[in-house]
Amino acid sequence: MKRRQQIISAFIFTAAFLSATFSRPEARASESVAAEVFVILASDRDGTIAPALARISALRQPPFNGFRSMQVLQKSEIELKKGEPVTVTLPNGRRLMLKLKQQMPDGRSKVQLSINRPDQKDYLPLLEVIAKQGEPFFVAGQKYQGGTLVIGVGIGKRVSNG
Amino acid sequence: MNTGHLEDELLQRYFDGELSNGSAAEVKQHLESCESCRRRHRSLERLRAFINMTVTDAAREVDFNALYGRIEAGVDKARDEKKVVSIRTRLGATLRRPVLIASVALAAAVMIIIFRTAPSEPVARGGAGRKRSERTVLVDSRSAIKLRNSEVVQVDFGANTGTVFEIALAEGVSTPVVWINDEADEMVGP
Numbered sequence: 001m002k003r004r005q006q007i008i009s010a011f012i013f014t015a016a017f018l019s020a021t022f023s024r025p026e027a028r029a030s031e032s033v034a035a036e037v038f039v040i041l042a043s044d045r046d047g048t049i050a051p052a053l054a055r056i057s058a059l060r061q062p063p064f065n066g067f068r069s070m071q072v073l074q075k076s077e078i079e080l081k082k083g084e085p086v087t088v089t090l091p092n093g094r095r096l097m098l099k100l101k102q103q104m105p106d107g108r109s110k111v112q113l114s115i116n117r118p119d120q121k122d123y124l125p126l127l128e129v130i131a132k133q134g135e136p137f138f139v140a141g142q143k144y145q146g147g148t149l150v151i152g153v154g155i156g157k158r159v160s161n162g
Numbered sequence: 163m164n165t166g167h168l169e170d171e172l173l174q175r176y177f178d179g180e181l182s183n184g185s186a187a188e189v190k191q192h193l194e195s196c197e198s199c200r201r202r203h204r205s206l207e208r209l210r211a212f213i214n215m216t217v218t219d220a221a222r223e224v225d226f227n228a229l230y231g232r233i234e235a236g237v238d239k240a241r242d243e244k245k246v247v248s249i250r251t252r253l254g255a256t257l258r259r260p261v262l263i264a265s266v267a268l269a270a271a272v273m274i275i276i277f278r279t280a281p282s283e284p285v286a287r288g289g290a291g292r293k294r295s296e297r298t299v300l301v302d303s304r305s306a307i308k309l310r311n312s313e314v315v316q317v318d319f320g321a322n323t324g325t326v327f328e329i330a331l332a333e334g335v336s337t338p339v340v341w342i343n344d345e346a347d348e349m350v351g352p
Binding site (some may be wrong): 044057058061062063064066092093106108110121122123124125126127128129130131132135136137138139140141142143144 | 201204207208209211212310311312313314315316317318319320321322324329330331332335337338339340341342343344345346349
């Protein structure tokens with residue numbers, strides 16, 4: 001009889017422990033994350049660098065610092081919910097799809113990205129990045145209007161002005 | 163076919179410094195007057211810049227001290243294997259006691275509840291409040307150290323080709339760039 005009581009007690013306390021651990025609000029709160037997509041037209045033609053890009057240090061490094069002009073064509077602030085794709089239409093008509101796959105324990109976000117014609121998978125079918133919050137990563141190289149499109153994707157925090 | 167522009171091979175040889183002084187001077191003179199060839203020359207410069215950068219970063223990322231440390235740790239681990247087995251055996255025997263499990267679970271649950279109810283916002287200065295604030299900052303700075311850089315897990319360029327490289331932003335901080343080799347200036351209709 002004493003043995004049975006011990007087992008029941010162990011079960012109850014273990015259940016209490018598991019309940020306390022897994023019902024933490026922060027474990028449920030990370031199912032969505034803010035994101036920002038900015039599209040830059042970088043060119044070798046003489047021009048200026050948009051002031052809004054001044055604080056993005058990556059754009060001051062090679063190979064981006066070789067461009068003579070950079071202008072922001074488009075900026076979209078979106079919310080990524082786990083498993084739900086968000087589409088942004090690029091200036092050249094292609095569509096950028098962004099999806100939150102997973103929030104990592106270290107605070108980074110695993111996101112999936114693709115760039116394609118509408119309803120096709122022909123250009124950049126898949127890119128998966130584990131993104132650090134507030135530090136944009138870049139997808140560049142598309143030719144557009146004599147220049148190069150540089151797409152910055154910032155996860156979690158606002159990374160550019162204007 | 164002579165289009166009035168520098169041929170790729172000639173431009174590449176000029177870029178690599180392989181031309182004679184006379185030929186190099188001619189190429190240089192052409193570059194001064196031809197925007198198209200100047201742009202191609204700048205592309206070569208950019209390419210070299212980020213190849214250099216990637217190689218340098220790769221070498222910088224290898225932490226040889228940590229590597230040797232891991233090897234030594236592996237040797238130590240193999241040496242201590244017998245001790246570990248005996249510790250596991252004892253631990254297993256302990257965990258088979260229901261009352262002990264219950265006590266540990268209760269203690270852990272109480273600890274979690276205490277930490278959950280503690281304020282996460284920094285508290286006003288003074289008295290006990292200041293201590294809580296310091297604890298919060300300490301936890302934040304530890305998790306900040308744990309934060310790692312962005313990294314590309316996988317990429318499929320489809321019919322295109324491309325390159326993945328990193329830009330070093332500061333000591334230990336970098337961000338990835340996926341560069342698609344796109345030759346066509348294409349407007350895609352909806």
